Amino acid sequence: MTSFEELNLIGPLMRALKTEGYEVPTPIQERAIPYILQGSDILGCAQTGTGKTAAFALPILQNLWHANSAGARPRTLRTLVLTPTRELCIQIAESFAAYGRHTGLRHAAIYGGVSQKPQTDALRAGVDILIATPGRLLDLMSQRLVSLQAVTSFVLDEADRMLDMGFINDVRKVIAKMPRERQTLFFSATMPAEIRKLADDILTEPVPIAVTPVSSAVDTVEQRIYHVAKADKKALLHHVLKDTSIDAALVFTRTKHGADKVARDLEKAGIRAEAIHGNKSQGARQRALGNFKARKTRVLVATDIASRGIDVEGLSHVINFELPNEPETYVHRIGRTGRAGLSGIALSFCDVEERPYLTDITKLLARPIAAVEEHPYRLEVGAHVPVPAAKAVKRPGASGSRPPQRSNNANRGRRRYR
Ligand code: AMP
Numbered sequence: 001m002t003s004f005e006e007l008n009l010i011g012p013l014m015r016a017l018k019t020e021g022y023e024v025p026t027p028i029q030e031r032a033i034p035y036i037l038q039g040s041d042i043l044g045c046a047q048t049g050t051g052k053t054a055a056f057a058l059p060i061l062q063n064l065w066h067a068n069s070a071g072a073r074p075r076t077l078r079t080l081v082l083t084p085t086r087e088l089c090i091q092i093a094e095s096f097a098a099y100g101r102h103t104g105l106r107h108a109a110i111y112g113g114v115s116q117k118p119q120t121d122a123l124r125a126g127v128d129i130l131i132a133t134p135g136r137l138l139d140l141m142s143q144r145l146v147s148l149q150a151v152t153s154f155v156l157d158e159a160d161r162m163l164d165m166g167f168i169n170d171v172r173k174v175i176a177k178m179p180r181e182r183q184t185l186f187f188s189a190t191m192p193a194e195i196r197k198l199a200d201d202i203l204t205e206p207v208p209i210a211v212t213p214v215s216s217a218v219d220t221v222e223q224r225i226y227h228v229a230k231a232d233k234k235a236l237l238h239h240v241l242k243d244t245s246i247d248a249a250l251v252f253t254r255t256k257h258g259a260d261k262v263a264r265d266l267e268k269a270g271i272r273a274e275a276i277h278g279n280k281s282q283g284a285r286q287r288a289l290g291n292f293k294a295r296k297t298r299v300l301v302a303t304d305i306a307s308r309g310i311d312v313e314g315l316s317h318v319i320n321f322e323l324p325n326e327p328e329t330y331v332h333r334i335g336r337t338g339r340a341g342l343s344g345i346a347l348s349f350c351d352v353e354e355r356p357y358l359t360d361i362t363k364l365l366a367r368p369i370a371a372v373e374e375h376p377y378r379l380e381v382g383a384h385v386p387v388p389a390a391k392a393v394k395r396p397g398a399s400g401s402r403p404p405q406r407s408n409n410a411n412r413g414r415r416r417y418r
Helices: 011-020 029-037 052-069 088-101 117-126 132-141 157-162 168-176 192-203 230-241 258-269 282-293 327-335 352-364
Strands: 041-043 081-082 105-112 129-132 152-155 183-185 206-208 222-226 249-252 273-276 298-300 317-320 344-350
Touching: 011 052, 011 088, 029 041, 029 052, 029 183, 029 206, 041 052, 041 352, 052 081, 052 088, 052 129, 052 152, 052 183, 081 168, 088 105, 088 129, 088 282, 105 117, 105 132, 117 132, 129 132, 132 168, 157 168, 157 192, 168 192, 183 192, 222 249, 230 344, 258 273, 273 282, 282 298, 317 327, 327 344, 327 352, 344 352
Parallel strands: 041 183, 041 206, 081 129, 081 152, 105 129, 152 183, 222 344, 249 298, 249 317, 273 298, 317 344
Antiparallel strands: none
């Protein structure tokens, strides 16, 4: 295994890595850093949780540091990182701050939903690195508050997410304002045709780097399925959270309304919970995330888009209150725990309507997810409707010899999964 020393990182970065407690590079860091230091373009197929941010931030900081030592004008915007969500933007900026703390290089994060004043103040003071979401960046560019004329390296992060969120034209507009002669690092977890085309358009002889194919990215996360009727999910969540060893759980719902509702129900049951989704102001989202990170709230309920980039150190549990209809989203969700080799636990509640989603997920993972056999709200896998036990009839094709039924009180509290 390569060490950070073998990657020839400069002293100021090595000191920062020591503070961060990083001992060895992750596979994407090991593979991408040497090429980025050389100035190559990269086509990276990797998702968050792989150490992707440091894989591009460290060599970018090093290249800028060398350029400054060679007489380049400091505080000139030379690196642009485009990212789809505000949370990810803030998080990447925090990574640059952490890794670059001894380099003297300056960065700023610009994203929408908040006043532009502090952002434009930071820009006026001069930055070497800008991390931005496309909408706010275009806005500030049209006000002539940002110029991309001197950009020498460009990172496009989560390109597929940009497409999903409808930002791809904005991304193209931003790219058109940068010098053609530059280094481009392109990251996307998946490669739909439009993303492949964009990559072809903007990359020059890129080095392809694919790490942790989707299935192995989740090897460190212990996964379990709870088969449950939709109407029992709320009670099941309370039941699961009785386990006091769960000190922090990120709960996923499909809708914003659902997120609010779950958070409200938990609060009513005396469990500290907050919701985070796109309808909340940026301030409210940051506050909720801050409370969760500080363990002031035990449960953070999130929708997929709002959760992009949420990185909570030591997060032990992810709970899918609802399964996503895209299997890749499942992988993204459970990747919030088990970060960078730590173990984590992902519990998923699956009702009858969600079973096709579960099939897609297991296909993608190429292995089944174990079901929790005994819990008070257990729904037999063969059951298509929750038939009361007394009226249950054996359906042809139902699994095993038992009739479809919901577990009754007799099963309650016998054993619970931990
Ligand atoms: P990312 O994929 O960039 O979102 O990073 C995922 C998490 O891994 C973040 O919490 C990083 O701080 C952490 N991380 C990144 N690189 C390393 C490393 N070499 N050793 C330990 N942790 C790391």
